Amino acid sequence: xxxxxxxxxxxxxxxxxxxxxxxxxxxxxxxxxxxxxxxxxxxxxxxxxxxxxxxxxxxxxxxxxxxxxxxxxxxxxxxxxxxxxxxxxxxxxxxxxxxxxxxxxxxxxxxxxxxxxxxxxxxxxxxxxxxxxxxxxxxxxxxxxxxxxxxxxxxxxxxxxxxxxxxxxxxxxxxxxxxxxxxxxxxxxxxxxxxxxxxxxxxxxxxxxxxxxxxxxxxxxxxxxxxxxxxxxxxxxxxxxxxxxxxxxxxxxxxxxxxxxxxxxxxxxxxxxxxxxxxxxxxxxxxxxxxxxxxxxxxxxxxxxxxxxxxxxxxxxxxxxxxxxxxxxxxxxxxxxxxxxxxxxxxxxxxxxxxxxxxxxxxxxxxxxxxxxxxxxxxxxxxxxxxxxxxxxxxxxxxxxxxxxxxxxxxxxxxxxxxxxxxxxxxxxxxxxxxxxxxxxxxxxxxxxxxxxxxxxxxxxxxxxxxxxxxxxxxxxxxxxxxxxxxxxxxx
Numbered sequence: 001x002x003x004x005x006x007x008x009x010x011x012x013x014x015x016x017x018x019x020x021x022x023x024x025x026x027x028x029x030x031x032x033x034x035x036x037x038x039x040x041x042x043x044x045x046x047x048x049x050x051x052x053x054x055x056x057x058x059x060x061x062x063x064x065x066x067x068x069x070x071x072x073x074x075x076x077x078x079x080x081x082x083x084x085x086x087x088x089x090x091x092x093x094x095x096x097x098x099x100x101x102x103x104x105x106x107x108x109x110x111x112x113x114x115x116x117x118x119x120x121x122x123x124x125x126x127x128x129x130x131x132x133x134x135x136x137x138x139x140x141x142x143x144x145x146x147x148x149x150x151x152x153x154x155x156x157x158x159x160x161x162x163x164x165x166x167x168x169x170x171x172x173x174x175x176x177x178x179x180x181x182x183x184x185x186x187x188x189x190x191x192x193x194x195x196x197x198x199x200x201x202x203x204x205x206x207x208x209x210x211x212x213x214x215x216x217x218x219x220x221x222x223x224x225x226x227x228x229x230x231x232x233x234x235x236x237x238x239x240x241x242x243x244x245x246x247x248x249x250x251x252x253x254x255x256x257x258x259x260x261x262x263x264x265x266x267x268x269x270x271x272x273x274x275x276x277x278x279x280x281x282x283x284x285x286x287x288x289x290x291x292x293x294x295x296x297x298x299x300x301x302x303x304x305x306x307x308x309x310x311x312x313x314x315x316x317x318x319x320x321x322x323x324x325x326x327x328x329x330x331x332x333x334x335x336x337x338x339x340x341x342x343x344x345x346x347x348x349x350x351x352x353x354x355x356x357x358x359x360x361x362x363x364x365x366x367x368x369x370x371x372x373x374x375x376x377x378x379x380x381x382x383x384x385x386x387x388x389x390x391x392x393x394x395x396x397x398x399x400x401x402x403x404x405x406x407x408x409x410x411x412x413x414x415x416x417x418x419x420x421x422x423x424x425x426x427x428x429x430x431x432x433x434x435x436x437x438x439x440x441x442x443x444x445x446x447x448x449x450x451x452x453x454x455x456x457x458x459x460x461x462x463x464x465x466x467x468x469x470x471x472x473x474x475x476x477x478x479x480x481x482x483x484x485x486x487x488x489x490x491x492x
Contacts, residue, residue, distance in 0.1 A: 004256065007345070008344050009345050009347070010051075011051050011052065012316055012317065013053055013054060014054055014317060014359065015053045015054060016093075017359065017365060018349065020365050032053070032056070032101070032111050033106040033107075033111075033114065035117065037117070043121075043123070046383050048123065048347070050212070051123055051125055052214060054093060054317060055093030056093075056102065056127055057101065057102065057128065059093060059095060059096070059097055059102060060095045060097040061091070061137065062136045062137040063185070066136075066183055067092065067184055073360070076360045077360055077363060080357050080358065080359050081359075081366065088363050090104075091362060092184065092361055094128070094130050094133075097135045099205065115210065125212075126258070127206060127209065127213055128214055129213040129216065130217075131215055132188060132190075132217050133173075133182065135185055136164070138186075147194060147195040149171065149187040149234065150169065150170065150172065161173070161180050161181055173187060174186060174187045175229060176217065189234055190226045190242045191235050200245070200246050203246060203249075204250055207254040207257045212259065213258075215260065215262060216262055218261035218262055219263050219265060219267040219271060221242040222241060222271070223241050244274050247276070259275065260278045260279070261276040263282065268281070268306075278343070278344045279309060281311055284310070285313060288326075288338070289326065293411065293413065293414050296414060300398055300414075307341065308343055312337075312344070313348075314326065314331070314334045314335050314338055315351045316346060316348050317348065317359075319358075321350070322334070322351060323354050323372075323375075324358070329481060332484075335379070336458075337429055339382055340386060340391070340427045341416070342396045345386070352380070353372060354372030354376075356369060378458065382458060385458065388423065389420070390425055393420060395418065395419055396417075397444050399417055399442050399443065400440070400474075401413040401415055401428075401440055402438060402441070402473070412431055412434070413428060413431075413477065415440045419445050424445060425489070426454075426487045428479065429479075429483075430479035431482070432481065434481055435479065435480050439476055439477075441471075441472075442474075448468045449468075451467060451492040452465050452466075452470070452490065452491055453490040453491075454490075455487065456485055457486045
């Protein structure tokens, strides 16, 4: 297993869709076990350090039946894929039938071969873990029904969306407290001691097959959240949390294993304290999409130890494609921000090429879309730029921007820098649709006594500046709408 680096670069791949496209390209069935070496080399050339193979586990036949009868799902399928057929629905990867790699994708042996190919390129592997719910036809439903939240006839009559009959029993469907229940899955009881033991056993087996997991909707298993969602149906609340039991047990078996939480509702701090190595920074995503540079700056003033354990992104399979969610120019500014902050960086396959269609996770294929070669080139330069050692081992500091009484556009400038004993790199982003000017002061390093060459890693432009002037009043910058500087410092 490759050792995890600080601030890792994670690349999410929709495994089924990716292998389908490779099969068409290669004119033979491609599984995880026989992906051509040149494909792994192309991914390694992007300088990604961890692959998230999303959706490798066996999907539920019953879940496919249910989703094919759901009008909302069918409408989503047609919006994404005009010529969609029922055969294109291979089931939700979050409706897990068994934690066994799907035979269509190459089975457990195929995954083991893929992991070896990645390790040879010093790339780690993460997979999914879905703790909150399981498919209606998961073996535990018959073998251990006590592991699930149960209901009765009155529940089924009064709330047929949340409750479902399976055989002679009535079960609660998987649920987020703010939305209707997911009717293709059943809700586990996170308070049941037998369920917790079984989850530890399952997760320990997963930990033998990969280097980390992304835990779906991890905050739903926090004791207080679970108790508010299910009340007395869950039974007495345990003294310890679900994650406080599961994560240490798995790490005793595999100390280097990494846990990543899909997290919402500002519960990242709680999950970090319950053992997670990284948590989604959804709040930053929302601020990038809707708020101002000043709001983003306030977000980035949080404790660095906390920020080091966040996952930054502008796209994943749950969010719209970034070229749709963000206006042109703003999308590049946003990805420069998320790529150069402390913490893990998450990218979504197709993001670099500018794909626009958000594909439902049920589908095995997606529409053809032309690649944006300019965006791909920009993305590749950015990934190579953040591959420098200073972004892994250096110190990150937020920088102040100042301006003039008659020009407040400096408030739209976001700036920070990374430095160590030999390297310095400054990032400045004008996060606004208007030009902005200001002075950037860089704390922590003495730039006086030298002139400096400042090379922009993304544009290729170079500047020479006097160290004393960069110290006071600061480095003068003037940037157009959504533009950025990514400057590496070299003494003249």
